[in-house]
Amino acid sequence: MTEHIHSAEPTFEARLIGIRYVARDVNTYEFARPDGAPLQDVEPGAHIDIALPNGLTRQYSLISPGPMPDRYIVAVKRDPQSRGGSRFMHSELRVGQTVTITGPRNNFKLDERAGHTILIAGGIGITPIWCMIERLEQLPQASGSWSLHYSCRTRAEAAFLAELAPHPQVRLNFDDESGQVLDIAAILATSPSDAHLYCCGPAPMLAAFEAATASWPAEQKHVEYFTAKQAPALEGGFVVELKQSGKEFIIPPGKSILEVLRDGGVDVSYSCEQGICGACETRVISGVPEHRDSVLTPAEQAANNTVMICCAGSKTDRLVLDL
Numbered sequence: 001m002t003e004h005i006h007s008a009e010p011t012f013e014a015r016l017i018g019i020r021y022v023a024r025d026v027n028t029y030e031f032a033r034p035d036g037a038p039l040q041d042v043e044p045g046a047h048i049d050i051a052l053p054n055g056l057t058r059q060y061s062l063i064s065p066g067p068m069p070d071r072y073i074v075a076v077k078r079d080p081q082s083r084g085g086s087r088f089m090h091s092e093l094r095v096g097q098t099v100t101i102t103g104p105r106n107n108f109k110l111d112e113r114a115g116h117t118i119l120i121a122g123g124i125g126i127t128p129i130w131c132m133i134e135r136l137e138q139l140p141q142a143s144g145s146w147s148l149h150y151s152c153r154t155r156a157e158a159a160f161l162a163e164l165a166p167h168p169q170v171r172l173n174f175d176d177e178s179g180q181v182l183d184i185a186a187i188l189a190t191s192p193s194d195a196h197l198y199c200c201g202p203a204p205m206l207a208a209f210e211a212a213t214a215s216w217p218a219e220q221k222h223v224e225y226f227t228a229k230q231a232p233a234l235e236g237g238f239v240v241e242l243k244q245s246g247k248e249f250i251i252p253p254g255k256s257i258l259e260v261l262r263d264g265g266v267d268v269s270y271s272c273e274q275g276i277c278g279a280c281e282t283r284v285i286s287g288v289p290e291h292r293d294s295v296l297t298p299a300e301q302a303a304n305n306t307v308m309i310c311c312a313g314s315k316t317d318r319l320v321l322d323l
């Protein structure tokens, strides 16, 4: 089982040192420490939190994996429904400005021992998947094979096409050219049964992936969500006890555990507040959480060892947390 409790990730100032156009409405952004000091290793699937000068914090997957890089590179698509993150990055953030970065954190790890790796990406979901391909290509030839199924509405929106072009195991689908969305069930029907499957893309693609892989072993399925797949549990009506401090809080309807603890002056780490980043993961000592996150696997949720307190409720009257 993946261990999802993380040591505190570093938080530091970083300067935007470059912006590059990679597809329509998609740019890459490169950030380095102002003193040029090396950064923590980049693993495929890892993301960083970027706190922007406009007060918003967003999670972005890293590309270019490797040890102690001198920069972090993320790809950002301008989202027409942007709540201010991607719009600010595209319209206002300028080279030379500084942001605050926390991380990296990895909820979407690549299993490098897999005999075959099947990667499925939709739209800007290609970012962590491209990072996985970069890493898989660094592995010895004798390591497992991989294939990519990458779907976008149009060719113009597809990032990293030039980088993907030399790889014959890349299959592209453009909805406006093929007249159909990617048929994930058909892809999996011809896949080796021991393959590891990775999917990152818009919510309908992830739902199709989850449906098509329902009978696959959980340890071979890997999904990354960028929007919450479930609404938070805000029914309230239970008590949260903090074991370390001995404090107790009543969680009222309409509030998350995280909000109540924050209002009560408890120092807890958090970022997305949507159950997708993993920053607020907290160890459970007793009680049964009502999980609503998109980070823990079903087995991890069933084990009830940890909980994402930004979105979870409680099935028991009392939830005792290791805080």
Ligand code: FES
Residues within 6 Å of the ligand: 269, 270, 271, 272, 273, 274, 275, 276, 277, 278, 279, 280, 281, 293, 295, 308, 309, 310, 311
């Ligand atoms: S703050 Fe991101 S999962 Fe809770």
